[in-house]
Amino acid sequence: MSQNTKHKAHITFTLNGEPTEVAFAPHKTLLEVLREDLSLTGTKHGCELGECGTCAVLVDGRSVLSCLVLGLDAEGRRVETVEGMADAAGLHPLQETFADTGAAQCGYCTPGFLLVAKELLAHNATPSREEIKEALSGNLCRCTGYIKIYEAVELAAARMRGEEAGLPRESVYGIE
Amino acid sequence: MSKTNGNNPNGRGKDFKVVGKPFRKVDARAKCTGQTLFADDIALPRMLYAKILRSPEPHALIKSIDTSKALAVPGVYAVITGKDLPIPYGILPVSQDEHALCVEKVRFIGDPVAAVAAVDEDTAFEAMKLIEVEYERLQTITNIEEAIMVDEPRIHEYGDGANVHKKVHLEFGDTEEGFREAEHVREDVFFYEGNTHLPMEQHAAVAHFDADDKLTLWSATQTPHYVHRALAKTLGLPAAHVRVIATPNGGGFGGKSDPFNHEIAVAKLSMLTRRPVKVTLTREEVFYCHRGRHPVLMKIKTGVRRDGAITAMDFESFLDGGAYGSYGVASTFYTGALQTVTYEVPRYRFKGLRAFTNKPPCGPKRGHGTPQPRFALEIHLDKIAEDLKLDPAEMRLRHLVKPDTVTANYLRIGSMGLGTCIEKVVEGSDWKSKFSNWDRTKRRLPEGKGIGVACSSYICGAGLPIYWNSMPHSGVQLGLDRQGGVRVQCGSTDIGQGSDSVLAYVVAEVLGIDPFDIRVLTADTDLTPVDLGSYSSRVTLMTGNAAIQAAERARELLSIAVAEKLSVPVENLAFAERRVFDVENPDVGVTFAEAVVLAESKFGTIGTVGSYTPPRSPGRFKGAGVGPSPAYSYSACVAEVDVDAQTGFVTVERVWIAHDIGRSINPMLVMGQVEGSVYMGLGEALMEEMIYRANRNVVHKFPSLLEYKSPTTLEMCDVKTYLVEDADPNGPFGAKEVGQGPLLPVMPAVANAVYDAVGVRVDEVPITPEKVLKALQAKAQGKDARYGPKGVPTVDWQEPLKVLTPAEGGDGREMPRVAVHS
Numbered sequence: 001m002s003q004n005t006k007h008k009a010h011i012t013f014t015l016n017g018e019p020t021e022v023a024f025a026p027h028k029t030l031l032e033v034l035r036e037d038l039s040l041t042g043t044k045h046g047c048e049l050g051e052c053g054t055c056a057v058l059v060d061g062r063s064v065l066s067c068l069v070l071g072l073d074a075e076g077r078r079v080e081t082v083e084g085m086a087d088a089a090g091l092h093p094l095q096e097t098f099a100d101t102g103a104a105q106c107g108y109c110t111p112g113f114l115l116v117a118k119e120l121l122a123h124n125a126t127p128s129r130e131e132i133k134e135a136l137s138g139n140l141c142r143c144t145g146y147i148k149i150y151e152a153v154e155l156a157a158a159r160m161r162g163e164e165a166g167l168p169r170e171s172v173y174g175i176e
Numbered sequence: 177m178s179k180t181n182g183n184n185p186n187g188r189g190k191d192f193k194v195v196g197k198p199f200r201k202v203d204a205r206a207k208c209t210g211q212t213l214f215a216d217d218i219a220l221p222r223m224l225y226a227k228i229l230r231s232p233e234p235h236a237l238i239k240s241i242d243t244s245k246a247l248a249v250p251g252v253y254a255v256i257t258g259k260d261l262p263i264p265y266g267i268l269p270v271s272q273d274e275h276a277l278c279v280e281k282v283r284f285i286g287d288p289v290a291a292v293a294a295v296d297e298d299t300a301f302e303a304m305k306l307i308e309v310e311y312e313r314l315q316t317i318t319n320i321e322e323a324i325m326v327d328e329p330r331i332h333e334y335g336d337g338a339n340v341h342k343k344v345h346l347e348f349g350d351t352e353e354g355f356r357e358a359e360h361v362r363e364d365v366f367f368y369e370g371n372t373h374l375p376m377e378q379h380a381a382v383a384h385f386d387a388d389d390k391l392t393l394w395s396a397t398q399t400p401h402y403v404h405r406a407l408a409k410t411l412g413l414p415a416a417h418v419r420v421i422a423t424p425n426g427g428g429f430g431g432k433s434d435p436f437n438h439e440i441a442v443a444k445l446s447m448l449t450r451r452p453v454k455v456t457l458t459r460e461e462v463f464y465c466h467r468g469r470h471p472v473l474m475k476i477k478t479g480v481r482r483d484g485a486i487t488a489m490d491f492e493s494f495l496d497g498g499a500y501g502s503y504g505v506a507s508t509f510y511t512g513a514l515q516t517v518t519y520e521v522p523r524y525r526f527k528g529l530r531a532f533t534n535k536p537p538c539g540p541k542r543g544h545g546t547p548q549p550r551f552a553l554e555i556h557l558d559k560i561a562e563d564l565k566l567d568p569a570e571m572r573l574r575h576l577v578k579p580d581t582v583t584a585n586y587l588r589i590g591s592m593g594l595g596t597c598i599e600k601v602v603e604g605s606d607w608k609s610k611f612s613n614w615d616r617t618k619r620r621l622p623e624g625k626g627i628g629v630a631c632s633s634y635i636c637g638a639g640l641p642i643y644w645n646s647m648p649h650s651g652v653q654l655g656l657d658r659q660g661g662v663r664v665q666c667g668s669t670d671i672g673q674g675s676d677s678v679l680a681y682v683v684a685e686v687l688g689i690d691p692f693d694i695r696v697l698t699a700d701t702d703l704t705p706v707d708l709g710s711y712s713s714r715v716t717l718m719t720g721n722a723a724i725q726a727a728e729r730a731r732e733l734l735s736i737a738v739a740e741k742l743s744v745p746v747e748n749l750a751f752a753e754r755r756v757f758d759v760e761n762p763d764v765g766v767t768f769a770e771a772v773v774l775a776e777s778k779f780g781t782i783g784t785v786g787s788y789t790p791p792r793s794p795g796r797f798k799g800a801g802v803g804p805s806p807a808y809s810y811s812a813c814v815a816e817v818d819v820d821a822q823t824g825f826v827t828v829e830r831v832w833i834a835h836d837i838g839r840s841i842n843p844m845l846v847m848g849q850v851e852g853s854v855y856m857g858l859g860e861a862l863m864e865e866m867i868y869r870a871n872r873n874v875v876h877k878f879p880s881l882l883e884y885k886s887p888t889t890l891e892m893c894d895v896k897t898y899l900v901e902d903a904d905p906n907g908p909f910g911a912k913e914v915g916q917g918p919l920l921p922v923m924p925a926v927a928n929a930v931y932d933a934v935g936v937r938v939d940e941v942p943i944t945p946e947k948v949l950k951a952l953q954a955k956a957q958g959k960d961a962r963y964g965p966k967g968v969p970t971v972d973w974q975e976p977l978k979v980l981t982p983a984e985g986g987d988g989r990e991m992p993r994v995a996v997h998s
Contacts (some may be wrong), residue, residue, distance in 0.1 A: 014265065035217075040210070043343075044376070045216075046376045046377070049882065051459075051880060051881040054376055075944075081210065081211035082208075085209070086209050094206040099208045100204070101844065102200070102674075102844045102845055103203065104201075104427075104673035105848060105852065106207075106376070106424070106672025107203075107204075107207025108376040108377045108672075110207055115455070137889045137890050140376065141376070142373075142427050142886070143852050144855070145852045145853075145855030146855070148848050171611070172844045174897040174899040175898050
């Protein structure tokens with residue numbers, strides 16, 4: 001067994017609202033700790049080099065690439081993953097609109113997009129299309145062409161503002 | 177009950193309850209909550225981790241491999257090399273040229289050489305670095321020209337030439353006669369650079385050889401059935417003892433369609449260690465797996481009349497195949513197959529050559545072998561339209577292939593909505609007030625802004641399977657539960673396109689229940705009937721038809737039992753809203769669950785099957801297997817671009833795209849496929865390329881997500897989509913494909929728009945700023961205002977296989993060859 005797995009690091013932090021303790025090899029990234037030591041596999045990896053945004057999670061409300069953060073750096077922080085977005089009351093509006101509009105095709109990049117979008121909506125309840133593009137520009141999606149993702153974010157923002165909103169007919173059926 | 181193919185089930189016509197409605201996907205919520213388990217999310221007790229040592233040499237003999245130091249590392253359980261897996265494999269029966277781990281030689285940088293299983297990933301990685309391999313370098317074959325010129329060394333010991341994998345020459349009708357009839361003949365040369373799928377999910381697999389000597393492999397694969405066959409073959413296991421479960425694919429696009437070395441290697445490691453073994457490729461390794469778009473050099477010559485009617489076409493393609501066969505024989509034929517299905521081509525000749533080179537193997541990427549020739553054809557037609565001073569959209573519209581006809585190369589066309597597609601995008605883009613009719617002195621858009629049009633078509637499923645057999649291409653089993661639930665089992669694989677949902681929608685429509693009452697169980701070779709896989713845009717059409725057949729058979733059983741109970745004629749019964757009732761008296765009826773109880777009481781456990789086999793193609797000549805399909809989808813695209821003449825930078829501002837979908841099973845998902853296709857086409861048009869350092873042993877220039885440029889939200893253009901619905905008699909409820917076709921017209925539409933914007937032709941992709949600038953410089957110097965290849969290699973194509981066209985009274989067979997006496 002290689003040397004660096006022998007002495008585990010130990011941290012306590014808040015994970016999806018719950019106080020959490022975990023021990024892990026100290027060189028592990030937050031991504032690896034979440035997936036391998038806490039079995040929260042909802043956080044995905046696309047490159048493990050900080051290039052694709054797939055592994056984004058929220059740390060103290062800010063989106064970070066969990067592949068570039070050491071697990072040790074989560075000590076005392078508030079970490080939120082896709083698993084923490086839904087609760088017993090139901091899905092987060094973003095999860096609902098992503099699911100219902102087809103913004104998740106293969107679904108692999110979806111958790112990262114959801115969390116970055118959540119951060120955006122926490123600061124900006126009425127983002128323009130350009131602001132959404134800007135906020136999501138660090139996340140790659142190879143399936144959707146991003147359009148259904150923009151629409152899902154806009155729809156969730158409207159619903160979170162208390163508006164009754166649905167997708168424009170053109171987005172569902174094309175131009176008629 | 178008649179076999180309606182779903183077009184008119186139960187006489188309800190267009191009054192569908194599920195089909196055509198924007199339901200969410202059956203797995204959408206799992207994907208948005210992190211509950212979907214992808215291959216790398218699977219963890220089993222006592223699971224080991226594997227790493228694969230890959231060749232740093234592009235072409236070399238393996239002189240020796242010493243694994244002793246790796247085996248000595250604590251925590252290492254097994255190390256295997258090519259000796260442990262001596263049986264070759266490959267996706268096509270004619271190209272069984274791969275080994276899970278190289279046996280005697282390596283053929284590209286990234287070729288797998290050895291594999292380690294260890295207690296954790298770090299240990300496996302450390303041990304992998306201790307494996308010592310001695311190589312003896314061989315001369316490399318780096319490109320098509322070298323492959324044609326160099327006889328020794330050979331990359332493989334088979335093929336149609338020393339380093340030529342495949343060479344084909346087909347002629348349909350007398351093309352020389354066709355060119356003589358032409359009033360204008362034009363010849364052009366194009367190059368399409370290779371690019372890769374870049375799925376967000378890296379390939380991963382988990383193998384478990386259990387205490388009963390049975391092997392289970394979970395893998396991110398689009399083709400579990402073919403992986404099943406490859407595992408049984410290479411591991412020497414009875415196929416009945418091998419189970420392959422395709423996990424939901426985190427994007428495929430064709431890149432997970434081959435059986436892969438890492439799948440076989442982890443299976444072998446699990447057999448040796450008797451523990452579960454996982455492998456997850458790094459992003460760099462995914463670039464070496466590749467199987468992406470072939471780089472293709474093309475020459476096209478077309479004869480036309482003054483109105484743009486084609487009299488003959490001659491198409492030559494040269495594919496850089498990389499180091500292995502993969503789907504390459506099919507890819508080669510595909511570069512010549514679909515030129516005939518959009519505009520009438522009465523006489524047609526195709527010459528195709530695939531070369532072996534010391535680079536990662538190419539294979540099928542979205543559009544498989546057809547985007548390259550489509551790019552060439554649609555720009556070539558644009559140039560012809562300029563030669564003839566015709567509006568390029570109108571010229572295309574005037575000469576469309578007619579529905580319900582057979583092309584010169586024996587492809588049977590069914591429904592054909594391309595005309596409507598062209599009309600939609602011409603109108604939507606305001607084409608007529610933007611296009612300058614080839615007169616640069618009377619431009620309607622400002623200099624630097626341009627508009628271009630292109631069209632395309634794609635198959636809705638390959639007409640023939642990968643290996644010869646006469647069984648169905650897709651099977652579906654239904655189980656009806658007495659509580660009212662329905663279980664659909666099918667071998668199809670959801671790669672994000674929504675194929676699991678299509679099964680639920682189709683069955684729900686026929687049985688009158690809610691799609692979310694249905695449990696869909698797919699892609700498990702132990703539990704689901706064979707479906708050939710998620711490739712060739714075959715799944716909606718083929719599994720859809722199989723599912724309709726199974727559901728109609730179930731409905732028939734329920735109808736008999738309910739009719740008896742209610743004393744109503746069978747033909748009076750309707751299935752809707754979870755009820756079975758008398759159409760003449762809707763209050764008289766039973767719930768769907770009660771109907772199942774009645775049927776189960778009468779017949780026993782209710783289960784039905786359905787299957788689908790494509791219609792036989794009229795082509796009988798050698799090579800007729802590639803191109804036939806039950807139906808063809810059509811797309812038309814207009815792109816509007818902005819070109820900065822100072823930097824050469826091309827911005828695609830908006831794309832109008834119309835797609836002939838036959839009928840949308842779910843329009844929202846169709847829209848998503850169209851938008852995703854435009855996106856991927858945009859990447860191919862402007863930035864994506866697999867390139868290698870020729871002077872440094874053909875090493876990949878940038879195997880990373882950062883350096884391999886793909887469009888982000890900031891590059892993605894605005895898309896205006898039109899869905900054209902013209903139900904095809906072969907499609908389930910009339911549906912055709914949408915996953916691949918809409919990608920095809922994007923690249924040539926962008927290229928044509930760049931020409932309109934700044935008056936230079938970039939006859940290759942990606943259309944990078946550098947190429948635009950070089951073309952602008954050439955134009956400024958009074959040279960040919962173009963960037964692109966100058967010509968194609970000279971090859972002895974030998975005599976073509978000649979086939980008389982249907983119009984000439986041909987029967988689809990090869991004409992007898994006339995003996996030549998010297």
